[in-house]
Amino acid sequence: MSGVEEVDERVSLDFLKHKMAKFAKERDWDHFHTPRNLLLALVGEVGEVSEIFQWKGEVPKGLPDWKEEERIHLGEELSDVLLYLVRLADMCGIDLGKAALRKLQLNAIKYKASNKYTQHP
Numbered sequence: 001m002s003g004v005e006e007v008d009e010r011v012s013l014d015f016l017k018h019k020m021a022k023f024a025k026e027r028d029w030d031h032f033h034t035p036r037n038l039l040l041a042l043v044g045e046v047g048e049v050s051e052i053f054q055w056k057g058e059v060p061k062g063l064p065d066w067k068e069e070e071r072i073h074l075g076e077e078l079s080d081v082l083l084y085l086v087r088l089a090d091m092c093g094i095d096l097g098k099a100a101l102r103k104l105q106l107n108a109i110k111y112k113a114s115n116k117y118t119q120h121p
């Protein structure tokens, strides 16, 4: 029994934001969760994701040859990145969902779908 329950719902950034806020409050960790600390924690977790891929060379999409435990580990480290990112945005007063949707629109204007890209720009 790992104490981890399966969650069967569509997870929103807002839901994760509130979960992280509760997690920090319950442990009296709000004073640790400053923007700079969270940024460093985020970068550290990106390093942990990189460690999983390092020395493997290019890997096919879907990771067909990976063991189940490797996939679980990757999911955990990607989650740490996401959770720190969500918390960092919250502590900076950024609405991450809104900001991301706006950025998608800017990307679409910059990189027009009507262009035929024969090489990466």
Ligand SMILES: Nc1ccn([C@H]2C[C@H](O)[C@@H](COP(=O)(O)OP(=O)(O)OP(=O)(O)O)O2)c(=O)n1
Pocket (backbone or CB within 6 Å): 023, 029, 032, 048, 079, 080, 083, 084
């Ligand atoms: N001050 C902290 C410490 C941890 N966490 C949460 C957010 C991350 O999802 C996770 C990170 O925990 P660890 O620092 O223990 O990192 P790992 O889980 O990656 O463990 P390890 O570094 O031993 O692989 O816990 C947090 O919110 N605030």
